[in-house]
Amino acid sequence: MSEQRLHLRVNGQAYELTIPADRFLLDVLRDDLELLGTKEACDEGECGACTVLVDGRAVDSCIFLALQADGADVRTVEGLAVAGQLDPLQRAFIDEGAVQCGYCTAGMLMSAKALLDENPDPDESQIRAALEGNLCRCTGYDAIIRAVKAASGGRS
């Protein structure tokens, strides 16, 4: 497999790497950049644990070729808190009991972030639609829905 240059920004930091063309973004993040917050649970685009934002769009990084992110702005769970201040979503996930084992949490947060960036005041069915691709085996989802509502602009 041919090696290729990859330029990307992750959480505001610029990186330049040489990678095989078939390398997935998840492996670049976890293995090359040692950003371990993004998780893998199925490796085939079915669980959402590996969700990151690529130019603001939520993608499953386990099936997203890293080269597709060339030149893009990537945001991972490590980039959610700004200057030590938790994002309101992070705070709400803790306060509402939306975190149990936490293995789905990075992906949930990034999917929810993409939703709120686009629609600051989603109703419950919009939240369910946006998080449909994110599996959680622990919580049963109610707490996650409450957390997204609590972090959103309104109280719908």
Added chain:
Amino acid sequence: MSAVIAVPQVGLIGQSTVRRDGVAKVTGQFAYGVDVRLPGMLHAKIRRSDIPHGLLRRVDVSRALALPGVRAVITGDELPEYRASRYIRDELILAKGSVRYKGEPIAVVAADDPEIAAEAVRLIDVEYEPLPVLSDPEQAAQPGAPLIHPEWQTYWANPVLRRDGNILNHTTLLRGDVEEAFAQARHVFEDEYDTQIVHQASLEGHVAIASVDLEGRVHVVSSHQFPYGLRQDIADILHLPLGRIHVTASGLGGGFGAKLYASVEPLCVLLAERTGRPVKIELSREEELAATSPRMAARVHLRTGVDSDGHLLVRQGVIYYDAGAYSLSSPGTSAVGTLMLPGPYRWQALQIDSYSVYTNKTNCGSYRAPGGPQATFAGESQIDRIARELGFDPIEFRDRNAVENGDLGPAGQVLTGVSLRKTLQVAKERSRWPQAQDRPSRPGVRRGRGVACNWWTTTSGASAAVIKLNDDGSIVLSVGATEIGTGAVSAGLVQICAHEMGVAVESVQIVSADTDATPYDFGAQGSRTTFQNGQAIIRAARDLRQQIFALVAPGLDCETDELEVHDGHVYRRDGTGRAVPLAEVARLGQTVGGLLGRGSFTAPPTPYDPSTVKGHTYPAFNSPSFHTHVAEVEVDTETGEVTLTGYHVAQDVGFALNPLYAAGQVTGGATQGIGYALMEEVQYRDGTVLNPNFTDYKLPTIRDVPTIDVALVEEPSEAGPYGMKGVGEPAVVAPAAAIANAVYDAVGVRIRSLPITAEKVLQALRSRELEG
């Protein structure tokens, strides 16, 4: 929406304090097993059997060994008899001579990176001589069935078990005169039920890292629920001195019972010893779903006799649990079925025979409330049928037969802290039973509502705690308990410690789950962590308070029993004298070598009647809890599709130490039960798993589960801290029956096999039409 039927409490207990690991988990800093990376670490992969049953004719690893980057290859043939499992030593950690399920480990490879290890695994040639495949536990249990373990009599086994050929354990529960009771019965109901294999599917699978230090000590970090049990397993399996093994639990991305026994760890240890390098094994999702320890399938034959007034008289049941190819926890789990099949009702006579049986499938194991969901699906489906056919309201019928304090449990335990009627009442109110239901959302759809009840245990087992007072008055709590994700350790135990020591939760640091650094704990299993460790902490805190008071009393001119501690200070109870900060006490304590409180706890065993059981490893439920679930469904009569539109749980938790996280366990457990009811199944055909991935193994998504209405009922236990009972497991038990009963209410057909798919419902509707 959730509500607590609350007993008011003072202090930190009963409050929803926030978990300690929350910030690390939402910022991506929390280290799970998959995140552990050691310098020089090798990656290992397992060569697994391609067939479900056969003789191993040849295992040729020469091509794998020749691959650059491969550091070691180990096969079963080079190993002594390294055998696993706690009930029956029937499983070699690497097969030799034969394989008994598809996916059984045959060889293991360590290499510089995971890709090389995977390639090497592909290069290992294996030749087999296939043998017949046994898939059905009931058939495999029959006399004359081919034996999956022809040498079964040579295995070491727990002496309580009643084994015979393919039967790992035959448990019998017999109480009263069964024949006489059936003779008295006015109505007798007879049914057969089938449940499927389902997987824990924790999002993080099995992963472990082993290394060996210069002194020859073995260090294992594993995503594991029971570090002390794992240490014992490794010592037993590899014949190593216990003291040479050091186990720590990494952060866990879920477990639900899947991570209670040694799995990949002994292989990691052998490879680390062989290569002198740290070795990591991380299973893929396919390996998880096809070759780790899911919940057993079961077939249940059930016969129940009822008198003319709607009183249950007698129940006779036979359960065949499908253990898969090796024992793991199955012989104990199948025994639990004998306590669950009768349900929380009064009986004159009971006869339950429960078998765990070998088949050529992956070893089944423990999954949340092991043994319970299968039996309760059968038992509560039939109770519903009886109620309906005798013209009773299903809640009223259960209430009429419910156990009360002082009644006998199935094996003769005297029941205390009984709350079934209370949970029935609460569930009834919250579901507005039996008022008219909402109209169906569209034409062609029928609505229905179903109820199911169960009881469950709080597993005992030892826990110990050490509490250290730091010089600044802060506290270090050391427990062997493992934070599996529930919040039991990171919130519950911290909360209890802070409450008992009179400090803020922020003042308590916690060290846990390390066999070198922390005291014993029986593991994150059986809904026991907060219950057992909580009592140990209460005792350790009492010990430490005594030491503190002994140092302070002379200065305050009083006896130790006139002192109390809160807000980080020691006070005289009568309000006189000065408040002594804990920091000052700690510095005084340095002169006597520091202040350290110790406590341990094992819940006293619950007495039962030994004459009622044979082959039983779990004959009584400790501090039992009681539960009522109500499911509301819509069934599409054209497609058979079942949609869950509402769900209510009334769960007795004894005392809600932390209502937010207690409710979280109920919601999460019920959701797994909903998956069991409607969609999940590890599908086997002739020993091959057809759906070892999340595309085809369907877990409930956020679209499948409605808001779950949780009511925490508090009927205190005698043995638990502040009256607590175990919380984590039981909500997974009742949903399948509640939903099946709701489907019946909606469209009048009984689905007796799980999962309740659209096809099954449609087929049942069609055959009813044909019968017309």
